[in-house]
Amino acid sequence: MAKKVTLQDIxxxxxxxVASVSMILNEKDLxxxxxxxxxxxxxxxxxxxxxxxxxxxxxxxxxIISPTVLNPYHTAMITGIEQCAxxxxxxxxxxxxxxxxxxxxxxxxxxxxxQTAGIIFATMPMEPERVRALSHRIPIVAVGDxxxxxxxxxxxxxxFMAAKLVAKHLIDLGHKHIAYxxxxxNNHHLSxxxxxxxxxxxxxxxxxxxxxxxxxxxxPVELEITDPDIEYHSGLELAAQCLQDPKITAIVAINxxxxxxxxxxxxxEGLRVxxxxxxxGFDNICHSGLARIGLTTVENFSLNHGKSAFRLLxxxxxxxxRQEESQPITRIEYHSALVPRRSTGRPRV
Numbered sequence: 459m460a461k462k463v464t465l466q467d468i469x470x471x472x473x474x475x476v477a478s479v480s481m482i483l484n485e486k487d488l489x490x491x492x493x494x495x496x497x498x499x500x501x502x503x504x505x506x507x508x509x510x511x512x513x514x515x516x517x518x519x520x521x522i523i524s525p526t527v528l529n530p531y532h533t534a535m536i537t538g539i540e541q542c543a544x545x546x547x548x549x550x551x552x553x554x555x556x557x558x559x560x561x562x563x564x565x566x567x568x569x570x571x572x573q574t575a576g577i578i579f580a581t582m583p584m585e586p587e588r589v590r591a592l593s594h595r596i597p598i599v600a601v602g603d604x605x606x607x608x609x610x611x612x613x614x615x616x617x618f619m620a621a622k623l624v625a626k627h628l629i630d631l632g633h634k635h636i637a638y639x640x641x642x643x644n645n646h647h648l649s650x651x652x653x654x655x656x657x658x659x660x661x662x663x664x665x666x667x668x669x670x671x672x673x674x675x676x677x678p679v680e681l682e683i684t685d686p687d688i689e690y691h692s693g694l695e696l697a698a699q700c701l702q703d704p705k706i707t708a709i710v711a712i713n714x715x716x717x718x719x720x721x722x723x724x725x726x727e728g729l730r731v732x733x734x735x736x737x738x739g740f741d742n743i744c745h746s747g748l749a750r751i752g753l754t755t756v757e758n759f760s761l762n763h764g765k766s767a768f769r770l771l772x773x774x775x776x777x778x779x780r781q782e783e784s785q786p787i788t789r790i791e792y793h794s795a796l797v798p799r800r801s802t803g804r805p806r807v
Contacts, residue, residue, distance in 0.1 A: 463508040471502045483508075483571055500567055519549045520771065521569050524580035525557050528686055529715055530743035531760050532580050535601060538764025539578055546772060548575065556682040557646060559584040566592055576771045580764075582608070584646045597774035599767045603648035604789070611770045611788045613763050617649045617740075620756045620794035621656025621710075624738050626664060627754070627796055628708050633736060633805050634668035635705040636661075639696035639720055640712035641689070642676040650712050653740065657710060671706065673699040693719015694726075700735075701727065707735065707805035714739035714746045714755055721751070721801070732803035742797050752800035759792050766790045 465483075469476045474495070481487055482499045520543050524532045540550050551574075555561045562584050569577060570592060582602035583589040589598060590609040604614040628636055638657055643650045657670045675692045682688055693716040700709050700720070711717035717739030724735055731737050739746065739755040746753040770788055 463503075463506045465508075467506060468499065468503050468508060471506065472499050474499065479503075497567075500571060504567070504570070518547065519551060519574055520768070521565075521574045521577045522550055522552045522580060523562065523565060523577060523583075524552060524554055526554050526682065527552065529689060529713065529741075530745075531713065531741040531758070534743070534760040535580050535764040535767075538761040538766075539768045540764075542765050542768040542772075546768075555584070556679050557584070558679050559646065563588060570596065576775050578764075578767050578771055582648055597771055599771045599774070601763045601767050603652050604791075605648075609787065611774060612790075613766045613770065614789055614791040615649070615758060615763070616791065616793065617652040618656040618659070620740065620758065621653040622660040623794065623796040624710055624740075624754075624756060625657045625660030625670075627798060627802065628710075628736060628738070629660070629665045629668070631708075631736065631802060631804050633708040634665055635703070636668070636670055636708040636710060637700040637703070637706045638670055638672045638710050638712075639693065639700055639716060640672065640674055641692055641716070642674060643672075653710075653712060669705070671700075671703060675699075689713065689715035690719040690722075692716055693721075694723040696720060697723025697727075701729075708737070708802070709735055710738045711740070713741050714743045714753060717753055717755070717801075718745075718751070721753075731801050734806055736802040736805070738802060747797075747799070754799045754802040755797050757795045757797050759794075763792065766792075 465476045465479050469479045479499055482491060482496050483503060488496060522536055522539055524536060527533050536552060543550050553565050566588055574596060576597040579600035582600050582605055586605065586608050592598065593610045599611045601613040602615055603617055638654050640650050654672055661668045661670050673696050675696050677688055677692060685691065693711060697720040700706055709720055711720050717737055721731055721737055724731060729735060739753050742755045742757040745751055746755050
């Protein structure tokens with residue numbers, strides 16, 4: 459039988475006292491220690507296989523890892539999680555990563571030491587290998603674009619097909635040349651990539667003489683944290699880019715928040731929606747249906763995503779952790795729906 463790892467073992471390996479190790483692992487008076495010391499002790503504890511005995515309150519707490527709560531899409535999803543968690547006697551804690559992989563890794567380390575009851579990602583994790591390994595010790599569920607090799611339970615969102623719905627709507631109205639306005643696209647932002655791919659695929663199939671031009675706006679992490687209106691401001695800048703090509707008659711924004719900025723950017727140039735430019739978004743957040751906005755968008759049912767994510771997590775918490783890679787995982791897939799409103803119409807003559 460393997461010897462149980464003790465605080466003394468960790469203290470010896472870390473070259474510090476048992477008291478310091480205890481405070482760090484129990485997150486008490488962390489201000490006394492350098493971040494390097496904290497990270498070192500946690501890393502050694504993990505390497506040695508140390509697991510503290512969790513308090514009852516911690517065993518009833520669910521961690522929600524979200525890129526940001528500023529976008530109502532994620533807020534609605536988190537609301538769905540909290541509704542179900544509260545009804546089942548769990549508490550929730552929300553952590554924002556602002557799309558920063560290092561922040562995600564640091565959070566996962568902390569949550570492992572706290573032995574949180576379970577973790578829900580409000581978007582697909584940026585560090586899938588770390589998440590896959592941790593899922594054998596803490597139940598984890600993620601919401602977002604499907605990743606075949608993620609190895610955890612997921613609520614899948616088909617953004618590729620959602621974008622095809624938007625493209626078909628615009629093509630049916632007579633649009634041949636459209637712009638896709640988005641913030642930075644990379645492997646950490648699968649929804650942005652898949653929506654662009656869906657638009658392009660639909661145009662290749664239904665309007666091969668047409669075109670999809672992609673305009674992007676990258677924002678530093680510091681700005682993501684300090685500017686609560688970052689997506690709206692990005693939309694304003696993206697609108698100016700889209701106006702550079704006179705062929706374009708419609709703009710598809712990566713989400714409704716960006717679309718609001720695009721709408722105001724067009725208005726500042728004396729242009730009208732939809733008479734001069736049709737405009738579409740994604741996510742159908744709360745303000746998009748207001749009469750003065752009337753944004754054509756895609757309903758992704760984010761509240762239901764959150765509820766389904768918690769139910770998957772609860773089932774995993776109650777049925778036990780997966781100790782074998784071959785154990786089946788569960789996927790729930792939602793199909794998006796187009797919500798046509800007055801922001802789209804026939805292209806200008």
